Amino acid sequence: xxxxxxxxAIAFMNRLTYVQKFALIGFLLVLPMTLTAFFLLSDIHKxxxxxxxxxxxxxxxxxxxxxxxxxxxxRGMRNAYLRGDVSFAPAIEAxxxxxxxxxxxxxxxxRKAISSFAAPxxxxxxADWLLGLQNAGISFEAHSSVIRQLLDxxxxxxxxxxxxxxxxxxxxxxxxAVLLKLPPLLENVGRMRGIGTGAAAAGQLGAEERSDLIVxxxxxxxxxxxxxxxxxxxxxxxxFSKLDAxxxxxxxxxxxxxxxxxxxxxxxxxxxxxxxxxxxxxxxLLPQLDSSLADEAGRLELRQGVVLSxxxxxxxxxxxxxxxxxxxxxNTVAGLLEASRLVxxxxxxxxxxxxxxxxxxxxxxxxxxxxxxxxxxxxxxxRQHAEQVQKLAYHDALTGxxxxxxxxxxxxxxxxxxxxxxxxxxxxFLDLDRFKVVNDTLGHDSGDQLLxxxxxxxxxxxxxxxxxxxxxGDEFILIAVGLHAINDAAALAERILHALAEPIELRQxxxxxxxxxxxxxxxxxxxxxxxxxxxxxTAMYYAKSKGRNNVQFFDPVMSEKAALRLKGETDLRSAxxxxxxxxxxxxxxxxxxxxxxAMEALVRWRHPEQGLILPADFIPxxxxxxxxxxxGDWVLQTACLQAVGWQREGYEPLTISVNVSASxxxxxxxxxxxxxxxxxSGLEPGWLELEVTETAVMKNVALTVQKLGRLKEIxxxxxxxxxxxxxxxxxxxxxxxxxAIKIDRSFVKDIPHSAKDTAITKTIIAxxxxxxxxxxxxxxxxxxxxxxLASRKCSELQGFYFSRPLPAGEAxxxxxxxxxx
Numbered sequence: 001x002x003x004x005x006x007x008x009a010i011a012f013m014n015r016l017t018y019v020q021k022f023a024l025i026g027f028l029l030v031l032p033m034t035l036t037a038f039f040l041l042s043d044i045h046k047x048x049x050x051x052x053x054x055x056x057x058x059x060x061x062x063x064x065x066x067x068x069x070x071x072x073x074x075r076g077m078r079n080a081y082l083r084g085d086v087s088f089a090p091a092i093e094a095x096x097x098x099x100x101x102x103x104x105x106x107x108x109x110x111r112k113a114i115s116s117f118a119a120p121x122x123x124x125x126x127a128d129w130l131l132g133l134q135n136a137g138i139s140f141e142a143h144s145s146v147i148r149q150l151l152d153x154x155x156x157x158x159x160x161x162x163x164x165x166x167x168x169x170x171x172x173x174x175x176x177a178v179l180l181k182l183p184p185l186l187e188n189v190g191r192m193r194g195i196g197t198g199a200a201a202a203g204q205l206g207a208e209e210r211s212d213l214i215v216x217x218x219x220x221x222x223x224x225x226x227x228x229x230x231x232x233x234x235x236x237x238x239x240f241s242k243l244d245a246x247x248x249x250x251x252x253x254x255x256x257x258x259x260x261x262x263x264x265x266x267x268x269x270x271x272x273x274x275x276x277x278x279x280x281x282x283x284x285l286l287p288q289l290d291s292s293l294a295d296e297a298g299r300l301e302l303r304q305g306v307v308l309s310x311x312x313x314x315x316x317x318x319x320x321x322x323x324x325x326x327x328x329x330x331n332t333v334a335g336l337l338e339a340s341r342l343v344x345x346x347x348x349x350x351x352x353x354x355x356x357x358x359x360x361x362x363x364x365x366x367x368x369x370x371x372x373x374x375x376x377x378x379x380x381x382x383r384q385h386a387e388q389v390q391k392l393a394y395h396d397a398l399t400g401x402x403x404x405x406x407x408x409x410x411x412x413x414x415x416x417x418x419x420x421x422x423x424x425x426x427x428x429f430l431d432l433d434r435f436k437v438v439n440d441t442l443g444h445d446s447g448d449q450l451l452x453x454x455x456x457x458x459x460x461x462x463x464x465x466x467x468x469x470x471x472x473g474d475e476f477i478l479i480a481v482g483l484h485a486i487n488d489a490a491a492l493a494e495r496i497l498h499a500l501a502e503p504i505e506l507r508q509x510x511x512x513x514x515x516x517x518x519x520x521x522x523x524x525x526x527x528x529x530x531x532x533x534x535x536x537x538t539a540m541y542y543a544k545s546k547g548r549n550n551v552q553f554f555d556p557v558m559s560e561k562a563a564l565r566l567k568g569e570t571d572l573r574s575a576x577x578x579x580x581x582x583x584x585x586x587x588x589x590x591x592x593x594x595x596x597x598a599m600e601a602l603v604r605w606r607h608p609e610q611g612l613i614l615p616a617d618f619i620p621x622x623x624x625x626x627x628x629x630x631x632g633d634w635v636l637q638t639a640c641l642q643a644v645g646w647q648r649e650g651y652e653p654l655t656i657s658v659n660v661s662a663s664x665x666x667x668x669x670x671x672x673x674x675x676x677x678x679x680x681s682g683l684e685p686g687w688l689e690l691e692v693t694e695t696a697v698m699k700n701v702a703l704t705v706q707k708l709g710r711l712k713e714i715x716x717x718x719x720x721x722x723x724x725x726x727x728x729x730x731x732x733x734x735x736x737x738x739x740a741i742k743i744d745r746s747f748v749k750d751i752p753h754s755a756k757d758t759a760i761t762k763t764i765i766a767x768x769x770x771x772x773x774x775x776x777x778x779x780x781x782x783x784x785x786x787x788x789l790a791s792r793k794c795s796e797l798q799g800f801y802f803s804r805p806l807p808a809g810e811a812x813x814x815x816x817x818x819x820x821x
Contacts, residue, residue, distance in 0.1 A: 022322075022325075022326045026319075026322050026326075029318065029322065030315065030318065030319070033311070033314065033315060033318065034311075034315070037307065037308075037311035037315075040307055040311075041304060041307055041308060041311075044300055044303055044304040044307065045304065047296075047300050048297055048300045048301060048304065050162050051293050051294075051296050051297035051300065052116060052297060053116050053117040053161045053162055054161050054162050054163050054166065054293050055290055055293045055294065055297070056112060056113050056116035056117060056119075056161060057113065057116075057117065057119070057157050057158060057160065057161025057162070057163050058161075058163070058286060058289055058290050058293070059109055059112065059113070059290075060109045060110060060112070060113035060119055060157050060161075061154050061157050061158060061163075061179060061286075062109075062282075062286055063102070063105050063106040063108075063109035063110075064106060064109075064122060064150050064153055064154045064157065065154065065183060065279075065282055066102045066105070066106075067099070067102045067103055067105075067106045067122075067125070067150055068147055068150045068151065068154075068183065068186070068187070069102075069186075069275065069279055070095060070098050070099040070102050071099065071125070071143055071146055071147050071150070072143075072147060072186070072187070072190030072193070072194075072275065073095050073190075073272070073275075074092065074095045074096070074099060074127075074130070074131075074143065075139070075140060075143035075144065075147070075190060075194045076190065076193040076194040076197050076268060076271065076272075077091050077092045077095060077197070077268070078092060078130075078131070078133075078139050078140075078143070079136050079139065079140050079194040079195070079197055079198040080197040080198055080200070080201045080264045080268065081201075082134065082135065082136035082139055082198070083136050083197075083198040083199075083201040083202045084201050084202060085197075085200075085201035085264050085265075087265070088268075092131070096127060096131060099125075099127050100127060103125055103127070106122065110122060113157065113161075116161075117160055117161050117162075118160050119157055119160055119161070120153050120156035120157055120160060121153075122149070122150055122153040123146070123149040123150075123153075125146055125150075130142055130143060130146070136198055140194055140195075140198070143194070144191065144194075147187055147190070148187075151183050151184065151187060154179065154183050155179070155180070158175070158179045158180070163175050163179060163289075164179070164180075168292070168296070170292065171289060171292050171293075174285055174288060174289050174292075175289065177285070178281075178282060178285045178286060178289065181223055181226065182278060182281060182282055182285075183282075184223070185220065185223040185224070185278065186275055186278040186279070186282075188216045188219050188220050188223070189216075189220065189243070189246065189271060189274050189275050189278060190271075190275060191212070191216055192213055192216045192217065192220070192246075192250055192271060193267075193268060193271030193272065193274075193275065195209050195212055195213055195216075196213065196250055196254050196262075196267050196271065197264045197267055197268045197271070198264075199254060199260060200254070200260060200262040200263065200264035200267050201264040203259065203260055203261075204259070204260060205254055205255075205260060210255065213250060213254060213255060214255065217247050217250055217251060217255075220243070220247055221247060224240060224243055224244065224247075240277075242273050242274050242276075242277040243274045243277055243278065245270070245274070246270050246271055246273070246274035249267070249270050253267070254267075332365070335352045335365075336352055336364070336365070336368060339351070339352045339368070339372075343372060343375070349376075350372070351369050351372065352365045352368055352369060393405065394406035394409075396469070396470040398448055398451060398452065398470070399451060399452055399455035399470050400455070401455055401459075401468060401469055401470045401476075402467060402468075402469040402470075403469060403470065403471075404469065404471050404472070406469065407467070407469035407471070407477060407479070408529060410467045410469075410479055411425075411427070411479055411529040411532070411533075412529055414467075414479050414481045415522060415527075415528070415529060415532075417481065418481065418522055418523075421482075423481070423482050423483060423484070424483035424484070424485075424486075424488075424489075424521055424522060424523070424524075425479065425480065425481055425483065425521070425522040425532075426478075426479075426480040426483055426488075426489035426492070426519055426520070426521050426522075427477065427478070427479060427480075427519070427520045427521075427522075427532045427533060427535075427536040428477065428478040428480065428489070428492070428493055428496070428517055428518070428519050428536065429475070429476075429477050429517070429518040429519075429520075429533070429536035429537050429539065429540040430458075430475065430476040430477065430478065430496065430515050430516070430517050430540070431474060431475050431476075431515065431516050431540050431544065432450075432454065432474035432500075432513060432514075432515050433513065433514045433515060433516055433544070433548040433549060434513070434514075434548075435447065435450070435473075435474035435513070437699070438450060438511065438513070442506070442507065442509075446506055446507055449506060449507075450504065450506060450511070450513070451470070451474065453504050453506075454476070454500060454513075454515075455468075455470065455476075457499045457500060457502075458476060458478070458496065458499070458500075460499065461492065461495050461496050461499050462478075463480070463482075463492070465481045465482055466478065466479060466480050466481060466492075467479040477533065477536070478492075478496075480492055483521075486521065486553070489519055489521060489553075490519075490551065490553075493517045493519055493551040494551065496515070496517060497514070497515065497517065497549065497550075497551065500513060500514065500515050501513075501514060501549070514548055514549035515549065516540055516541075516543035516544045516548050516549065516550065516552075517540060517543060517550070517551040517552070518535075518536045518537060518538065518539025518540030518541070518542065518543055518551075518552055518553075518554065519536060519539055519551060519552070519553045519554065520532045520533075520535035520536040520539060520553075520554040521553070521554070525554045535554040536554065538554060539552045539553060539554040539555075540552070541565075542555075565621070568618070568621050569621060569625050569627075571607070572618060572621060572622060572625065572627055573627065575605055575607070576627065576630055576631060576634070580605060580606050580607065580608070581603055581604070581605055581606070581631065581634060581635075582603075582604050582605075582606055582807075583601045583602065583603060583604070583635065583638050583639060583642065583808065584601075584602045584603075584604055584805035584806060584807060584811070585599040585600065585601055585602070585642075585805060585806055585807075585808060585811035585812075586599070586600045586602060586798060586803065586804070586805040586806070586811075587599055587798070587802055587803050587806075587811065587814060587815055588600060588657070588776060588796045588797070588798045589796060589797050589798070589802050590795070590796055591789075591790055591793075591794060591795065591796065591797060592795075595815075596654065596814070596815035597654070597655060597796055598654060598655035598656070598657050598689060598796070599643075599654055599655070599656055599657065599811055599815070600657040600658075600659075600691070600798065600805075601635060601638070601639035601642075601656060601657065601658050601659075602615065602659075602805045603615055603631070603635050604805075605617075605618055623661065623663065626663065628661045628663050628664065629661070629663050629664055629667065632659075632660060632661050632663075632664040633664070633673060633677075635658060635659075636658050636660075636673075636674070636677055637677050637680070637681065639656050639658045640656065640677055640678065640681035640683040640688065641681045641683075642656070642808055643656040643681075643683050643687055643688075644681050644682050644683050646812050649812075651812055651815075651816065653684075653687050654687070654815060655687055655688070655689050655717065656683075656687060656688055656689070657689040657690075657691055657719070658688070658689070658690055658691065659691045659721060660690050660691065660692050660696070661693075661696070662693060662695055662696035662699065665692055665696045665697075665707070666696065666699060666700070666703075670707070671707065671710055671711065674711075674714075674716070675714065678714075684715075685714045685715035685716045686715045686716075686717070688716050688717065689716070689717035689718070689719055689739070689740075690711070690716060690717070690718055690719070691719050691720075691721040691742065692718065692719070692720060692721060693720070693721050693722055694720060694721075694722065694723065697720070697736060701735075704736065705735055705736065705737075708736055708737045708738070709737055712737045717739040717740070718736075718737065718738050718739055718740075719738065719739055719740035719741065719742055719774075719776065720736075720738060720740075720741050720742060721742050722742065722744040723741045723742055723743060723744060723764060734771065738771075738773055739773060739774060740768075740773055740774040740775065740776055740795070740796075741764060741767070741768045741773055741774075741775050741776070742775075742776045742777075742778055743761055743764050743765075743775065743776070743777045743778065743794075744778070744779075745778050745779025745799070746779075747760050747761050747764075748761065748777050748778065748779040748780060748785060748789075748799075749779055749781070749785075751784075751785055751788055751789075752784060752785070752788040753784075758788070761777070761788075761789075761792070762792060765792050765793070765794055768795075769793075774795035774796060775794055775795050775796075776794075776795060776796040776797070776798060777789050777794050777796075777797050777798070777799075778798045778799060779798075779799050780797045780798065780799030780800075780801045780802070781799050781800045781801050782801065783801070785799075785801065786801055
């Protein structure tokens, strides 16, 4: 999955040089850093601009508020003047000049505000027109209308400059009070001043004026209460007290007085003082707001400088390190490329210096140098390896001896020399006796160790000029040259027999081995290497047939026997293919019941030319050629089918006993084949008994215990055949799950006359009874043998005393009518 996802990127990067790769990676590395710094600085700059806009808005609002104050003063004085108090004329003139100045200042402030943000424009005020109005009511409303427009401009400027949207918790109460609450509050005071001053001058208060004063007084009290909370009244007590006093004065001397005797000047001055306190609040709080915004702008500018400096420093540091990284990589790669070119030209002395690098490239360089070292060693060692390969091609890997290939060359050379000098050459073919038993019992490692020891002993037996080779397995062949007589070859062969007969220490065990030796002589037994080896091999097999551990010289008669052996093997295979084997059955009699308790299946060969052949004449050949396994499978299958056939014919069930060869028993698939045989034949496992030899069960004790346990779980009976003739250990016997022990006929034939055989037989019977096993004596042929075995309470008997092996039909009829002896 990961390879699929990254495949396009990997393919793209593989097309780039290191310079291009580093340029691309550097760009991709710096780009996000630059963008991040840019956006961060942009946000800070935006915040600074907003702070500046707010300050510009405050300046504009301050100019607007001052214009409002002048208009409010003019409205009050003008209202009193038009209602009859001409004493306000000088003050009105002074106010006119002040209003003109403030309107000019407002115009200047407007231009500055417009350059900073989208400031709203104020409506132009025609002061002369306002002063020309001669009706008190019209003048009052005209002034009030202009003032409302200016107040609306204040609110719009606060919104446009961002003051109303300010989120600072410390500034928000001030902004709300100064910009949103205080200007309308002061306008209400101004309206009350204008109405009250006019009423005092006229000496009367109209109904509409009374209503307006009541509303304005109520609104003023409410706004004062709200602002006192927001602005902490204790810090502004003087300003709020003047406003409260003015409200109280209005109520007492105007609203509640009848008639009105109030002098307009004191009332105007009181109202003006109240407006002055409001203006004082405005002028005091506005600089606080401006200072707070200035501080914020300063902090933002400082942060902007820090971010810019850090971004630049980090960018330069990254660029510095990246360039250093690139140069480090470039130098390393360049060194490797240069060294590779030199090595390609054949200079293996060059090495790459790792320098001060400690990264993965140092390991690459070390590996590269080791690779060059290895290549240099290979150049030096190649010649040695070639020599070793040459040696391995002609020598045995296990023992170091010459192998078959070198043997052929040595023998051809020896024969050529013998033809020139007229000397004899002997070929000695050796095969270790019972090597397979050692290999199977002690393991292949022990077998290999044994072969090496044998090889060393054979080398010590050689004369000058002789050659010994290992052909494979446990077969060795020796070339003896320069012989003057046959006795020289015989003496060498005997020396080999004696050397190998000495005990061998193998894994804390003393092993006694022997060998069978076959000898062929040049020029008597052949004129070429192939013939001499073939004849020596034939003589070796003849030595084995003579009991092993001996020397046999080739004789032409041996070839005839070898030919007969080959023909016998061919006939045996043909017999298996064409169904020439048949089973005979020999009864076993239970001494307690006098009845036949079992039938032992014995194979016979109906040869088309030689007639009926007994097992002793073909079983050894079958074991030697490996045909004993398919033959044993056939016997087992046929015997099971016959037992089931008897039961279907109405006869009482009988145990069928089948001999199992060691080759069969040790196969891994033996149990599976047996189960398949029982399933296909339909025979109950309890009616099958397997006879296994001591040799078979002792080859691998652990495997035997496991396999016998499995067979017992199935329900099959197990007996040891020919007990006493092998090498079984009584200590192992108790671990095997056996049902019976069969006493070999070699112990039965001479009882009760042979004291040794009688004692052995008694011991076996006693042993079986102690192990709760049945004991079967085979080979019973005389009444004396029968009486002895019966007296010793042997469980079952088998032999010619009761019946010879019979064909299936005769055997079953015999079992049905057997009388008790």
